[in-house]
Amino acid sequence: MSDVAFYDFVREPFLKLALWVFFLGIAYRFFRVLFLGIPHDYAKPKGNPYYMAVKKIVIKPTMGWTFREIFARRAINFIGGFMFHIGFIGLTFLVPAHALLWREITGLPIPMMPNIVSDMLAYSAFGSLLVLTVHRALNPVLKLLTGKDEYFANLLIGLILFTGLLATKWAGSGYIWILSIHIFLADLLIIYIPFSRLSHFVYYFLSVGFMGWNAGKRGVSF
Amino acid sequence: MPVLSKEEIEKFYEFCKKSINTEVASYLEACVRCGICAEACLFYMGVNVSGRIDPSLTPAYKADLLREIYKENYTLFGKLKKLLGFGVRISPEDLREQVKLVFYTCTNCDRCTKACPMGIDTPKLVSIVRGALTHAGLTPKDLANATNLSIEKGSPLGVDIPTFLQRLEFISEEYEVEVPINKKPSDYLYLPSSIELMKFPSSVAAAVKVLNRTGINWTMSTVAHEATNFGLFAQSKEVTREMLRRVLEGAKELGVSYIITPECGHAYQSMRFIAPNIFPKDWTFEVLNIVEFIDRMIDKGRISIKRKVLKERTTLHDSCQIGRRGGVLRESRRILKMLAEDFQDSVLIPEHNICCGGGGGVLVIGEADQYRQKAFISKMTLFDKVEAKTVVCYCANCMLALTKGNQELGRDYRFVSIVELVAEAMEGEE
Amino acid sequence: MESLYNVFKRRGYTRRDFLKSALLIASTIGMGPSFLPQVVKALESKPKPQVLWLSFQSCLGCTQSILNSTSIVPADVLSEYISLEYHETLMFSHRSKEAMDLQKGRYVLVLEGSLPVDGGFYCTGGGRSAEEILKSLMDGAGLILALGSCASWGGIAHAEPNPTKAVAVDEILKHKRVVKLPGCPPVGDVIVSVIASFVVTGKPPEVDGEGRPRVFYGQTIHDRCYRRPFYDAGKFVGSFEGEDAQRGYCLYRMGCKGPITRNACATVRWNGGLSFPIQSGHPCFGCSEADFWDRGFIYRPLSVVEEGFSWKEALAGALIGTALGYGTAYINKKLGGG
Numbered sequence: 001m002s003d004v005a006f007y008d009f010v011r012e013p014f015l016k017l018a019l020w021v022f023f024l025g026i027a028y029r030f031f032r033v034l035f036l037g038i039p040h041d042y043a044k045p046k047g048n049p050y051y052m053a054v055k056k057i058v059i060k061p062t063m064g065w066t067f068r069e070i071f072a073r074r075a076i077n078f079i080g081g082f083m084f085h086i087g088f089i090g091l092t093f094l095v096p097a098h099a100l101l102w103r104e105i106t107g108l109p110i111p112m113m114p115n116i117v118s119d120m121l122a123y124s125a126f127g128s129l130l131v132l133t134v135h136r137a138l139n140p141v142l143k144l145l146t147g148k149d150e151y152f153a154n155l156l157i158g159l160i161l162f163t164g165l166l167a168t169k170w171a172g173s174g175y176i177w178i179l180s181i182h183i184f185l186a187d188l189l190i191i192y193i194p195f196s197r198l199s200h201f202v203y204y205f206l207s208v209g210f211m212g213w214n215a216g217k218r219g220v221s222f
Numbered sequence: 223m224p225v226l227s228k229e230e231i232e233k234f235y236e237f238c239k240k241s242i243n244t245e246v247a248s249y250l251e252a253c254v255r256c257g258i259c260a261e262a263c264l265f266y267m268g269v270n271v272s273g274r275i276d277p278s279l280t281p282a283y284k285a286d287l288l289r290e291i292y293k294e295n296y297t298l299f300g301k302l303k304k305l306l307g308f309g310v311r312i313s314p315e316d317l318r319e320q321v322k323l324v325f326y327t328c329t330n331c332d333r334c335t336k337a338c339p340m341g342i343d344t345p346k347l348v349s350i351v352r353g354a355l356t357h358a359g360l361t362p363k364d365l366a367n368a369t370n371l372s373i374e375k376g377s378p379l380g381v382d383i384p385t386f387l388q389r390l391e392f393i394s395e396e397y398e399v400e401v402p403i404n405k406k407p408s409d410y411l412y413l414p415s416s417i418e419l420m421k422f423p424s425s426v427a428a429a430v431k432v433l434n435r436t437g438i439n440w441t442m443s444t445v446a447h448e449a450t451n452f453g454l455f456a457q458s459k460e461v462t463r464e465m466l467r468r469v470l471e472g473a474k475e476l477g478v479s480y481i482i483t484p485e486c487g488h489a490y491q492s493m494r495f496i497a498p499n500i501f502p503k504d505w506t507f508e509v510l511n512i513v514e515f516i517d518r519m520i521d522k523g524r525i526s527i528k529r530k531v532l533k534e535r536t537t538l539h540d541s542c543q544i545g546r547r548g549g550v551l552r553e554s555r556r557i558l559k560m561l562a563e564d565f566q567d568s569v570l571i572p573e574h575n576i577c578c579g580g581g582g583g584v585l586v587i588g589e590a591d592q593y594r595q596k597a598f599i600s601k602m603t604l605f606d607k608v609e610a611k612t613v614v615c616y617c618a619n620c621m622l623a624l625t626k627g628n629q630e631l632g633r634d635y636r637f638v639s640i641v642e643l644v645a646e647a648m649e650g651e652e
Numbered sequence: 653m654e655s656l657y658n659v660f661k662r663r664g665y666t667r668r669d670f671l672k673s674a675l676l677i678a679s680t681i682g683m684g685p686s687f688l689p690q691v692v693k694a695l696e697s698k699p700k701p702q703v704l705w706l707s708f709q710s711c712l713g714c715t716q717s718i719l720n721s722t723s724i725v726p727a728d729v730l731s732e733y734i735s736l737e738y739h740e741t742l743m744f745s746h747r748s749k750e751a752m753d754l755q756k757g758r759y760v761l762v763l764e765g766s767l768p769v770d771g772g773f774y775c776t777g778g779g780r781s782a783e784e785i786l787k788s789l790m791d792g793a794g795l796i797l798a799l800g801s802c803a804s805w806g807g808i809a810h811a812e813p814n815p816t817k818a819v820a821v822d823e824i825l826k827h828k829r830v831v832k833l834p835g836c837p838p839v840g841d842v843i844v845s846v847i848a849s850f851v852v853t854g855k856p857p858e859v860d861g862e863g864r865p866r867v868f869y870g871q872t873i874h875d876r877c878y879r880r881p882f883y884d885a886g887k888f889v890g891s892f893e894g895e896d897a898q899r900g901y902c903l904y905r906m907g908c909k910g911p912i913t914r915n916a917c918a919t920v921r922w923n924g925g926l927s928f929p930i931q932s933g934h935p936c937f938g939c940s941e942a943d944f945w946d947r948g949f950i951y952r953p954l955s956v957v958e959e960g961f962s963w964k965e966a967l968a969g970a971l972i973g974t975a976l977g978y979g980t981a982y983i984n985k986k987l988g989g990g
Contacts, residue, residue, distance in 0.1 A: 002862060004941045007912055012958040019957065023966045027973025028980070032296070033247040035981035042498040042505075046549045060341055066571055067337050070261040077258055081339070096886055097955035100905060104956040107963050115884035141257040141266075144277040150255055173860075173870050176912050195299070197254060204340060206248035211341030217495070219549030222336055222573035242984075296984045 003176040010184040018190040019105070025194025030202045046219025049212075056212025057205055061085075063222070076135045080128035087125025088157070091118060091164070115168065126161040129154060149196050156192065160185045230358040231312050237354035238291045247296065249347060250289045252340040253282055259344065262337035264576050265327040268596030281334040284323045285347035287316065288354075317360060324351045325362050326590035329597075331542040331577035345547075353457035361456045362587045369452040369461055376468065377416040377448045378586070386447045389419045397427035400434060402441045404476065410440035411478040412512075413449035413469065415486040417618040425485060425618060428645035429512055433482075435648055436524040440482070446472025449489035454496070455583030466497045473507055481507045482515050485639055487543030487581060487617045494548065511544050513616045516644055517553035520560075527647045532562035532638075537610035539601075539624065539637075540575035541617030554616055554640060561643045566608040576601050578615075580623020591630075598627030605635060616640045656695040656725075656851075659733045665726065670695075676724045680841065680920070681849035681857065682867040694852040700733050701851050702759035704789060707740040708782045709775050709809040709818055710765025713837040714800040715741060721840025723924040724848075734847060740777070754792060760847055761793035763830075766802040766809045766818035774816045783824055795850045796830045798822060798863070799843065804834035805942040812946055822863065831856050832863040836939035839920050842868045864914065873910035873936050876918035879903065892933065903930060907951040909938030 056063075064078060065071055071078050093102055096112040103110050133154045136142045163182035171178040193199055215222070242250075259281040260266045266279040277283070290310045293300035303309060330345035338344070355361060361369070368378035375382040381389070387403070394401045402408070412433060418425045433440050446469040453461030473481055483490040494509040510518070519525045538558055545551045551572040558565050569575050579597030584590045601624070605613060615621045615637055624637050654662075660670040671692065678684065678691040705715070721730065737754070763786070768774040772781035790796065798821045801807040809818035822830040833842060846865060849857055857865040874880065882888070882902040889901045902908070910918075913936055917928040929936055935951070938944045949958050 002942060004912055005943075008943070008947060011955075016957050016959065016961055019961050019966070020969050023969030024973040024976075027970035028977040029251070029973075031974045031977030032980045032984075033251060033977075034244055035978045036242065036244045036247055036296075036985060037981075038243045038245050039499070042502040043495045044498070056341065061339065064258065064337055064339055067262065067574060068570065070258065070337055073261050074258055077256055081256065096883070096888065096904065097953070100953040101955045101957070104953075105961055105963060105966055112886045112888065114886035139257065140275050140277040141260045141280050142255070145255040145257050145280065145282055147255075173866075175872055175875065176914075179911070200252055200254045200340065203248050203252035206244070207252035208341040210245045210248060211335060211338075211343060214343060218547055220546060220551060220573055222571050295987070296980075298980070 003180055007176055007180040007183070010180055010187055014187045015183065015190075018187040022190045022193060026199060026202055029194055029199050030206070033203070033206060041217065043217065045217040047216040049214075049216030052216030053209045053212035056215065057208050060204075060208045060211075066222075076131060080132045080135070083124045083128040084132065087121040087128070087161075090121045091125065091161075094118070095164075119165075119168070122161055122165050126158065126165065129158050129161065133158070153192070153196060153198050156185060156189050160189060230360070231314070231317065234317060234354045234358040234360075235291060235310075235312065237357040238288050238350060239295050241350040241353065242292055242296060245343075246346065246350065247292060249342045249344075250285065250292045252342055253285075253289070254340060255282065256339060257282065259334035259338050259342075262334045264329075264331070264333070264579055264597045264600040265593050267600035268579075268598070269593070271596065271599050278319070278323065279327050281328070281344040281348075282342075284320075284328060284351065285344065287312070287320055288347055288351055317355065317358070320351055321355060321360055321362065324348045324355065325365065325587060326584065327593045329542065329577045329579065329581035329584050330547075331581060332546045333542070333574070333577065336546070336573055349457050352455075353459070356456045356458045361458075362589060364587045364589075365452070365456055365583045368583075368586050369456050369458065372448065372450070372452045373461060373464060378450060378452045379416040379420050381416040381419055381448065383444050383447065386419070386444065389423065390442070393419075393423050393427050393430070397424065397431075399427050399430045401430055404444055405439075405441035407477050408439050408441040409478060410438050410480045410482055411446065411473050411476055411507075412440055412442055412482045413446055413484060413489065414442070415449040415484045415489055415618055417450070417486070417622055418484055421622060422618055422639065425639045425642055428639065428642040429484060431645040432512075432516060432519075432525065432641060432648065436519045438524075441476060441478075443472035443476055445475060446470075449484050449486050449493075451488060451492040452583065454488050454492050455586075462492065462496065463500055466492060466500055469493065470497070470501055470504055474504070479507060481509045483509060483511050485512060485541075485616050485618050485621075485641060487541040487548075487619055490548050490550075491543040511548065511550050511616075512641055513544065513554050513557065514550050516641070517557055520557070525644075525648055527557075527560040527644065528649070529647055530561060530563045531643050531647045532612060532614075533564075534612050535564045535566060535608065535610045536562040536612045536614060537566050537568045537605060537608050538575075539578065539613050539615045539620055540572060541615070541620050542575075542577045542581055544617060545575065546573050550616075554614075557640060557644065558614055561640070561647055562614070566610060568604040568608045568610070576604055578617075578620040578623040579627065580619060585619060585623045585626070594623065595627055595630050598624070598631060601627070602631075602633065602635075612636045612638065614638055614640050614643065654700060655698055656700065656729075656733055656848075659700065659729050663726070663729050663732070665729065669726070673725050673729075677845055677848045677852070680724065680845040680867070681852070691852050695848075698851050700735050701847060702737050702754060703734050703762055703847065704754070704759055704793075705736055705739040705741075705762045705764065706786065706789070708763065708765035708767050708786075708803070708821075709816060710800065710802055711808070712741055712764070714764045714803075714843075715739075717837035717840040718843045719840070720923070721844050723920075724841050724844050730844065734844075756792040757794050759793055760795045760797065760850060761789055762797045762799050762843075763803045763821045764799045766806045767821055767824055768809075768816035768818050769823075770817045786821070786824060790825055790828055793828075794854075795847075795856050796821075796825065796828055797843070797846065798830045798832045798834075800838055801834045801836045801939055801942075801944065804832040804863075807836065808945055811943070829856060829859075830863055831859055831865060834864065834869075834940040834942075835915055835917075836944075838940070839868075839916050839922060841920050842916050868916040868920070869914040869940070871914065871919075873913045873915055873918045873930070874908075877910055877930060878918070879930060897933060900933075903933075903935040905953050906935045907937070907949065907953060908935035909941070909944070909947075909954060910936040911954060913938040913941050913944075915940040 094113040095118045099110045099112045167178045269276050294304040294309050328348045332345050334344045371380050372378040390401050414426045451465040490511045498505045579594045621637050628635050674692045678688050775782040798804045803821045806818050806820045879902050887901040888905040889896045889903050921928045937950045
């Protein structure tokens with residue numbers, strides 16, 4: 001199979017399949033949980049649960065930082081995790097080639113970032129992913145909590161970041177192969193997300209929403 | 223521990239299966255295995271101090287069995303796996319481990335929720351596992367005894383109505399206060415907790431003094447004479463309901479519109495947030511914690527704090543169920559600032575405060591003592607951080623746990639009740 | 653047989669002109685200035701190549717392309733130098749081997765257009781099918797050039813629905829080394845320099861796995877594009893009119909297939925190094941890669957789903973997912989009793 005034939009395969013039928021699986025699977029997982037329903041809460045709330053739910057969804061990623069002693073002990077998780085997520089989300093949506101795909105899918109004018117920014121994000125995301133993976137393998141708590149799922153996801157994302165970097169900078173004459181492998185792995189990731197813990201980004205809204213709702217119900221601000 | 227039969231494991235399984243709703247499922251699904259919750263857990267921290275890291279104390283791990291059960295009943299792949307015979311196999315050892323995880327080393331303090339990047343309410347999940355264990359008859363013996371006692375005699379410490387009256391008589395004589403009992407009609411019903419009655423009578427007396435000083439129309443009841451609710455610790459719906467029913471009956475009989483809960487964490491929790499869901503029609507009362515109540519009264523000018531009674535460096539210990547999970551955090555700080563000359567908060571944000579280690583019934587469980595003592599170490603770090611020897615509490619259970627830990631570890635902290643301080647500060651010159 | 657230098661002299665060009673061409677040939681075939689003496693010597697002494705040019709299912713664009721090649725060797729010199737012993741289009745098509753006095757192992761066989769494998773219905777000449785003609789000539793060739801995308805990959809004739817069952821020439825020449833010069837058409841200067849390099853070195857150029865000379869097809873248009881800095885800076889042309897297009901921003905958004913297209917357009921350029929599609933403001937549509945015509949979507953970015961995946965598809969997927977999720981939740985609620 002020539003590289004362009006492979007490229008055409010991963011870009012057209014496989015990407016399309018991946019996107020179908022992704023949207024279907026993510027909606028399925030989200031609504032499978034949402035439609036389970038919760039019992040009505042008759043206790044009069046002390047604050048405003050709806051406001052707090054929205055507020056927490058917006059500010060939750062920074063909340064853990066106020067726990068200084070936890071931050072000090074798990075700085076790798078906090079800083080690495082933050083860098084990774086910023087990098088991953090930024091790269092997924094704002095790299096020109098990706099942004100054009102998302103524009104097509106969403107119809108929104110998604111901005112495109114210059115290469116220098118995406119390079120920085122990619123290096124930081126890749127580096128922090130490496131560090132986080134090593135940390136995961138060494139920390140006793142994480143050793144207990146981690147399954148194969150996490151390592152596979154880390155490997156997949158690491159390879160995607162690596163091949164993406166390679167394709168933009170260092171590929172040389174193997175450019176189309178590297179690019180195709182990058183897209184192929186990305187397709188795999190898109191398919192893999194609904195089947196794994198990587199779908200936590202949809203549950204974030206539910207879980208943090210409930211947490212904020214509870215905070216509003218109890219009248220605490222944090 | 224009794225020998226476990228298959229039936230009991232089945233009961234545990236079924237209970238877990240039935241307890242899943244959107245909220246629980248989203249918590250179970252959302253966990254990303256980051257393990258940050260471990261660093262927020264006082265038991266993990268405490269055990270860690272000794273250098274022996276026990277990763278199984280991680281809050282996220284406590285819900286893992288529940289997660290497995292959820293997965294094989296609510297997800298496609300889990301069901302498939304179960305069909306193919308790779309389902310969850312629960313051994314008696316697993317359940318014993320669960321007892322350790324949820325009864326011995328969790329106080330439902332909610333601190334991990336605040337640290338969790340996904341906002342997972344681990345106490346909620348732990349409560350389900352507790353409920354399932356109770357359903358399977360695996361409640362720790364001490365806790366089960368106390369729970370039974372509270373059903374039989376009306377109080378986990380065995381305070382029945384004659385003892386209750388006797389203690390009140392003692393208090394009114396000893397501290398020279400007038401205690402209204404079953405006074406009709408009344409606006410406010412004050413419920414003492416039996417821990418206070420038996421172990422900290424001065425605290426009850428102080429509350430009575432404060433209530434009398436405000437000049438409101440209040441009373442105590444012989445029907446609703448116990449604020450604590452051990453049904454919550456064991457997560458037994460029947461016991462919770464029964465205990466709350468007594469409160470409801472007493473309150474209804476006296477026709478009150480406010481219920482004042484004492485310095486007791488889960489009493490506030492149960493009456494403020496749980497009772498309305500158990501009696502959605504009948505529970506029409508406004509439930510106030512005594513701290514909340516005092517703050518209101520100070521606001522209205524009904525009582526005034528006339529002097530600062532604490533001269534030394536002071537810090538505050540928050541009750542998780544009243545504070546972090548009850549929303550009474552700013553009130554206690556406002557009051558304490560009036561009471562103490564040198565008040566230093568040990569945490570950046572009130573919601574960060576560490577639990578006493580004895581909540582959620584851990585205090586009464588003998589087997590959990592070693593963990594509770596370790597937890598006290600992590601609690602102490604906060605006191606030492608602000609170099610305070612005097613710690614103000616607003617929960618009798620916290621006071622008891624802290625005092626116990628203090629004695630066991632040979633420390634010299636002094637724990638005082640905020641209501642007592644208020645009662646003291648009301649007297650005297652401006 | 654006369655050499656290239658002889659042709660130059662006869663046509664009235666100076667030795668300086670000849671050396672200029674020799675230098676260009678040396679550099680385009682990747683030999684560098686230090687090899688110039690050797691190249692000059694070879695072009696002075698070696699006889700001009702015999703070229704057999706067979707047209708199959710083609711549009712003659714490739715012929716046009718080589719005739720318009722002017723930057724390496726002047727046109728009149730070129731047409732005399734590359735002795736087209738036989739060209740289907742330029743000469744009378746009698747298709748007879750006897751007309752040719754070929755030196756075995758020395759001649760260059762240039763194949764233009766794709767081959768129909770329908771059993772001798774299309775593209776026949778002198779009563780023989782294209783396949784037969786090709787097979788009769790292939791053994792003696794020193795260099796077989798598959799010229800253009802049709803000969804290299806099947807090209808336009810091979811595109812859907814492919815009525816003639818056209819295939820690339822190397823499908824027929826299974827065990828032969830075929831040097832492919834894909835492109836629609838390929839750059840004329842590339843053809844000239846590949847033939848010249850055969851004259852100089854006596855062997856086919858170094859090729860990649862697909863049979864393309866590495867010198868010209870080793871890099872993508874994207875890699876050598878003069879608009880690449882705009883790609884890196886995230887500056888894109890959004891429409892063919894307007895300021896961004898005039899500023900010469902990257903054409904990726906307009907559907908440029910440069911990133912997956914290997915050709916010499918961006919380096920050698922066309923019309924004597926004057927310009928190439930991207931320079932004139934049009935996106936590359938990847939003519940030198942296999943099945944470029946079937947890829948379609950010329951004016952849509954490379955990274956989108958070819959047949960389209962808009963919010964409608966996303967929503968449809970999400971709705972199906974929602975329905976399934978609702979169903980599962982409903983069943984679970986019934987089963988779980990919660």
